[in-house]
Amino acid sequence: MTEDRHEQHAASEENGAHRSWRIFHATGATPAGEPPAIPATPPWREFAGEPLQPAPAADDRAARRRLGATGSRLNLRDEEIDVVNAALLLRRPLLVTGPPGVGKSTLAYLLARELGLGRVLQWSIVSRTTLRDGLYEYDSIGRAQAIAAWRAAADPASSAEPVASPAEQPARHAPYLGDFITLGPLGTALLAYERPRVLLIDELDKSDIDLPNDLLHILENGSYDIPELVRSAMPTVNVFTDDPDSRADIAGGRVECREFPVVVITSNGEREFPAAFRRRCLPLEMRQPSREQLVSIVVSHLQRRPPEGLEALVEDFERRIREGGTQSVDQLLNAVHVTSMGGFQADADGRKLMEMLLRDLSKGR
Template sequence: MSLWPVYTGSSAPHDGIDALPAPPPWRAFDGGPPLPPARDEDADGGAPGRVHRARTYQPTPETVQLVNAALYLRRPLLVTGPPGSGKSSLPYAVARELGLGRVLRWNVTSRTTLTDGLYRYDPLSRLYAAGRAGDIGGPDAGEATAEASIEDHLRLGPLGTALLPYERPRVLLIDEIDKSDLDLPNDLLHILEEGQYEIPELVRAARSHPVAEVMVADSEDRVPVRHGEVRCRAFPFVVLTSNGEREFPPAFLRRCVRLELRRPLREQLEDIVRAHLGELDERDHALVDTFLRRGSAGELATDQLLNAIYLTRASGLTAPSRESLAESLMPYLGRAADCWDADDA
């Protein structure tokens, strides 16, 4: 029996992912043999900041709906919004609530290529290892040893790891996709559509070395890759974030579930502050007023408000100094607020 919503936004961990219905026939994948679920970041002593963001994330009803749509349809979620709107915190919250293990993170720049996300191969270290083996074992030993140990010079990237045949979907954050080279979104189309890829270096060695034990992106663990091909079993929950700085190709957009995050209103802001720092007092409400007033004239991020409230609480400053400090912690980030709203309209 299926369950809607699988992701509730409550932050309370549960096994609702096991009630996720079978994918649409055109989004079914059969990779194998299956790998056990990824380890939980809390249990592994993950970075405290990431764990805190996952526990305190406050999704809107629309966010909950569209996260579930992406999970059911096995489609990437393209999240657009101003800085500080919680785009990169969302995948950590989903992973924690649904028990999907550590989030795989791929930070995109203008120099990023598809191969960077799939795997990294170091031919120089392999050549050096082959030379050493040849010196020790004769003229044929180096070639045989290097071919058999090619996996020692190769490591899967975040995207490549997410597409392994895990029993439960991995969570992959592709951060700031709008900063990428113009070709990267199109290059991602085939991979995200087919849920599989090849590693040419392992394909070439498959005749004599059909199974390679390859290191994954987020740990020292190794997984078997057969004949150089990786194919997913449970399609990963992929979150692509964008600051809205560029347009994407229509073919790319139609393959994504699209979520647009907007600036939180007063009630949402107070809920966010409460989740991070506890109940608000009169001084905190005054800072929320200041944030909303300044936000009507320029672009601000929610974490600027959190920084201001935390610091004014911790410093024990009197009212005039506190207000001055708060204003200094809320500089405008860029273009005016009315420009962003016009783009969103």
């Protein structure tokens, strides 16, 4: 008996040593004090971007909308948490698949909160999305109009040469190039930060067939050029970023990361991706939450005691999934919130409303 306990203790210690390489544990807990250190970069994924940008602020409101007050644990098994940690260690994107509403995009917010990585940069994909949409936007028409207005009002003897930065720009000079360039979510994530940014590329399977292939160079090299800046005579240009009220200096028209961003790419499985693209990502398939996790998610989002009838609603929600329905956790949250309102009656009209809120999403109505 004693020997058995010693063997179990030894196995536990060995397992703890095996898990010590993890920095992400899927708890959703905000780090107390200094955020956890990111593992050293593999030599083949080292980058040397300049100039270094200030650390981003956290977006607590967005995180609370996604995670609730306590950041309830996602439905991740130990081996799936290992995949996430491997992606962090290897500086590779995560390709997250699974049914709608299981928390694929929420994983990005969980990573940002638990690792203290600041605001999540979100790039939502539609069929018309191009690579440049994610990298940067150049308002050429706006700049042409601004230059025309400036020329009409300028003194003929004034210089048309742009200056080095907006702060040094007198009224007599031409409109500043950087005022017409805004980096997109992907472009901002690839700026040089001391700690990686979290980038969510949401529903990539909705994209044009070429977009995954267009991403290959970016995912491999962690850099891109802005031709409008490369062609300019200015060594450094200050442009807008995807972060609110934020700008960044771009040297020589080239953006290169210092730390490769934590990239979470979600897919609902509506299409297959090219092998070359999949080779650069680590796959993670997420499952429907368990009953205990569903209750925890609801309580975390409502930020109060579990309402009466919660167990019955969770059981109904699980039954619909077992019968082959396509349901989202958002639907359960909506149903719980409505039924917890004072005066709600579960009569015929109430049941019709619940059927609508918990309808099968695969049926298109």
